[in-house]
Amino acid sequence: MKLTSVAHTGFTVSNLERSLAFYRDLLGMHLVHQQEIDAPYVGTITGFPGARLRIAHLKITPEDPHTLELLQYVSHPAEPTDRATNRPGNGHLAIRVDDLQAWYERLTAQGVEFRSEPTLVTTGMNVGARAVYMRDPDGFTIELIQPAASK
């Protein structure tokens, strides 16, 4: 009786196409599966009877064991939550990149909102890395990290 592995990180989004434009087209993630689903088990698991969801699964690389699951509740749309990172209940996803400064410049030019410029991590287990917080189209915080070892 044990946990065996992480399956996915899920983000509820308000517009799946807009989110795909961000994660697939702008960040270059791989769309590995997409479906619209209203089978009864979906309503049971989510606790929203009759739920109809649009779901997309994306990976950093095709062989990545981790999946990002984007879910749009077609049947039960709701107001966005506040996404300030200091509020309990806030989630974020951290992704390693090869050249943080280049990503920062490209994404800034595309209108992506960053919390700061790329910033050196001076202590802790990631010392020497550079990191930055940015927001996806729904205001989710995505952290980009360039490890110390790489350029």
Next chain:
Amino acid sequence: MKLTSVAHTGFTVSNLERSLAFYRDLLGMHLVHQQEIDAPYVGTITGFPGARLRIAHLKITPEDPHTLELLQYVSHPAEPTDRATNRPGNGHLAIRVDDLQAWYERLTAQGVEFRSEPTLVTTGMNVGARAVYMRDPDGFTIELIQPAASK
């Protein structure tokens, strides 16, 4: 210029010790790092000048490439967000388990709140799996999945 890998999924929590009791002691995740940090870079990256955070990193297995990062804002506490899964901005984490029914019974006995009983996935890429939504101490949704191939 590319994304290379997922580093971690982050959850902001209101009480790190309470969350460790859940993820480490009850679920059996491995605590691989813990620190309290107020170096200036933390305030820069988070956008909260002077931020002091308590951070814990946990893994499903010691060699798991994915990390769950729990963050408690000691310096900038805030009200919890609403954690209804249909609200854009909601995040969840899905974890595979070996015996979902046993986990369901053990965690229910410990007072963990589940959205339903373990439910068969009848369509889609996880057909034949069983899954369930539960809540962590801050109301985050954790999905437990038993893949179709295993018992």
